[in-house]
Amino acid sequence: MSQDEAPRDFIREIIAKDVAAGTHEGRVHTRFPPEPNGYLHIGHAKSICLNFGIAAEFGGQCNLRFDDTNPETEDVDFVKAIQEDIRWLGFDWEDRLYFASDYFDRFHAAAVELITKGLAYVDDLSAEEIREYRGTLTEPGRNSPHRDRSVDENIDLFARMTKGEFKDGACVLRAKIDMASPNMNLRDPAIYRIRHASHYRSADKWCVYPMYDFAHELEDAFEEITHSICTLEFEHHRPVYDWVLDHVDGIFRSHQYEFARLNLSHTLTSKRKLRQLVDEGHVSGWDDPRMPTICGMRRRGYTPQSIRNFCKTIGVTKFNSLSEFALLEHSVRDDLNTISPRRMAVLRPLKVVITNYPEGQSEDLECANHPGDESMGTRAVPFSRELWIERGDFMEDPPKKFFRMGPGREVRFRYAYFITCHEFVKNDAGEVVELRCTYDPETKGGDAPDGRKVKGTIHWVSAAHALDAEIRLYDHLFSVEEPGKESGDFLTDINQSSLEVLKDAKLEPALADLTPGIAVQFERTGYFCADLVDHREGALVLNRTSTLRDTWSKIAKRK
Numbered sequence: 001m002s003q004d005e006a007p008r009d010f011i012r013e014i015i016a017k018d019v020a021a022g023t024h025e026g027r028v029h030t031r032f033p034p035e036p037n038g039y040l041h042i043g044h045a046k047s048i049c050l051n052f053g054i055a056a057e058f059g060g061q062c063n064l065r066f067d068d069t070n071p072e073t074e075d076v077d078f079v080k081a082i083q084e085d086i087r088w089l090g091f092d093w094e095d096r097l098y099f100a101s102d103y104f105d106r107f108h109a110a111a112v113e114l115i116t117k118g119l120a121y122v123d124d125l126s127a128e129e130i131r132e133y134r135g136t137l138t139e140p141g142r143n144s145p146h147r148d149r150s151v152d153e154n155i156d157l158f159a160r161m162t163k164g165e166f167k168d169g170a171c172v173l174r175a176k177i178d179m180a181s182p183n184m185n186l187r188d189p190a191i192y193r194i195r196h197a198s199h200y201r202s203a204d205k206w207c208v209y210p211m212y213d214f215a216h217e218l219e220d221a222f223e224e225i226t227h228s229i230c231t232l233e234f235e236h237h238r239p240v241y242d243w244v245l246d247h248v249d250g251i252f253r254s255h256q257y258e259f260a261r262l263n264l265s266h267t268l269t270s271k272r273k274l275r276q277l278v279d280e281g282h283v284s285g286w287d288d289p290r291m292p293t294i295c296g297m298r299r300r301g302y303t304p305q306s307i308r309n310f311c312k313t314i315g316v317t318k319f320n321s322l323s324e325f326a327l328l329e330h331s332v333r334d335d336l337n338t339i340s341p342r343r344m345a346v347l348r349p350l351k352v353v354i355t356n357y358p359e360g361q362s363e364d365l366e367c368a369n370h371p372g373d374e375s376m377g378t379r380a381v382p383f384s385r386e387l388w389i390e391r392g393d394f395m396e397d398p399p400k401k402f403f404r405m406g407p408g409r410e411v412r413f414r415y416a417y418f419i420t421c422h423e424f425v426k427n428d429a430g431e432v433v434e435l436r437c438t439y440d441p442e443t444k445g446g447d448a449p450d451g452r453k454v455k456g457t458i459h460w461v462s463a464a465h466a467l468d469a470e471i472r473l474y475d476h477l478f479s480v481e482e483p484g485k486e487s488g489d490f491l492t493d494i495n496q497s498s499l500e501v502l503k504d505a506k507l508e509p510a511l512a513d514l515t516p517g518i519a520v521q522f523e524r525t526g527y528f529c530a531d532l533v534d535h536r537e538g539a540l541v542l543n544r545t546s547t548l549r550d551t552w553s554k555i556a557k558r559k
């Protein structure tokens with residue numbers, strides 16, 4: 001199995017059987033059908049990996065199709081962003097880019113065909129009346145008084161709807177199926193509605209638009225999709241799709257298979273709710289690094305490989321469940337651990353003065369770029385008399401188990417020397433602002449020739465050579481696993497401390513040429529990347545991609 005190949009799941013089993021049986025001449029053709037009304041999120045990534053992955057594994061093809069039949073919410077900016085996100089994830093639709101809006105003539109012709117066959121009618125009932133007539137789960141619906149209009153009258157009315165003679169909502173075209181069906185979706189579903197709205201592609205050519213339940217299976221049929229894969233919510237719509245395909249002549253017969261959507265803890269996978277977070281300013285935009293959007297994760301420094309690995313790990317089932325965000329983070333760390341160069345940076349700086357190191361002097365120390373991968377080489381890191389360390393690496397009165405700096409204690413400065421703290425200086429507010437230390441020149445590289453040991457190793461940055469940076473630390477966007485579940489309102493579950501901004505971080509000089517969006521590991525503190533939007537020369541802005549601590553193994557054990 002190649003790195004990206006997924007294990008067999010029920011959908012792959014079905015496809016393997018179809019291929020073996022020569023169904024559709026053994027052809028496998030899938031599609032990913034986003035509606036361009038928002039940005040893609042991690043749930044879509046699951047669907048993308050599944051559809052494109054299956055096509056690749058079975059020597060088939062996967063289309064990218066914009067399901068853009070709704071003039072009010074769709075936009076060309078989303079079309080562009082979605083393509084960028086899919087490419088970034090590592091998938092390619094080659095020349096198979098389709099738009100449902102290119103099929104408007106064909107949808108319309110199919111609707112006219114149903115009318116001609118006596119299988120569709122124009123209904124003037126109001127939306128509310130239609131709902132009333134529809135019945136309930138326990139009671140059958142009632143036929144609309146307009147259900148038995150003649151074919152000619154329906155042809156005429158639909159033509160007038162199409163010409164724009166009626167206002168929005170004045171009437172709809174409904175499929176004549178069965179008002180008593182136990183499946184509510186089959187109780188004469190609306191298939192065309194009036195919308196006097198400009199469409200981002202077809203402009204004002206149309207004022208009638210097909211409903212999703214009518215258009216979707218036709219799109220699959222037009223493109224001769226062999227295996228139409230969607231999420232479980234659409235299972236009870238499949239009979240509508242099959243009915244339409246049964247009654248429109250001369251079209252390909254796709255089969256739909258449903259799988260469980262991805263739900264991820266501490267976040268949301270609903271475009272509508274994500275849009276609300278953006279519109280109401282709870283986040284800085286769709287690409288806020290806390291967002292579960294593909295563009296947010298890219299800005300955060302997640303790799304396409306880690307997202308694909310995550311999708312592979314969660315698998316494909318028929319049962320709705322909640323995946324742990326920690327598993328996604330585990331996947332990110334797992335990938336970054338092997339590929340990220342190591343660097344040193346201090347997030348919350350405390351000054352250290354090495355009193356026995358000559359003033360004005362500095363030296364370059366050779367540091368490995370990756371402790372486990374020599375091929376990544378080394379870099380020179382300057383060491384000098386004044387250094388920065390983490391404030392948290394010093395305690396005025398440390399307990400025995402604290403193996404970092406304290407008065408009279410000796411520690412190793414990573415790749416440099418053994419250093420002993422002798423004094424500390426406080427400001428008027430009583431905060432420690434400087435440590436006065438000495439170094440042992442005999443311990444260059446981090447080992448003592450006399451064999452003496454130190455328990456702690458800490459990272460550092462030379463003050464004279466340090467780059468100043470702003471660092472943004474992120475936590476879960478929501479403080480509960482399932483936002484809104486208990487509270488009833490997901491907004492009340494927003495984690496108020498999901499963003500912490502550190503303004504005076506200090507970076508080693510090799511971090512001057514970061515590629516935005518590509519994470520490196522800061523020794524002991526986590527993975528970080530330069531921000532794709534705000535980072536620039538002279539104003540360095542970094543995002544924390546993830547911490548080093550992996551909570552996944554703990555969670556996995558608990559289960």
Ligand code: ATP
Nearest residue numbers: 033034035043044046047230231261262269270271
């Ligand atoms: P949302 O629920 O966020 O509004 P959607 O289903 O309306 O999403 P589409 O653009 O229609 O958004 O989705 C494109 C494809 O992605 C569909 O085939 C849909 O089934 C799939 N998809 C959407 N959300 C998820 C999810 N959470 N897990 C798996 N697949 C998903």
Ligand code: MG
Nearest residue numbers: 033034035067
């Ligand atoms: Mg949808």
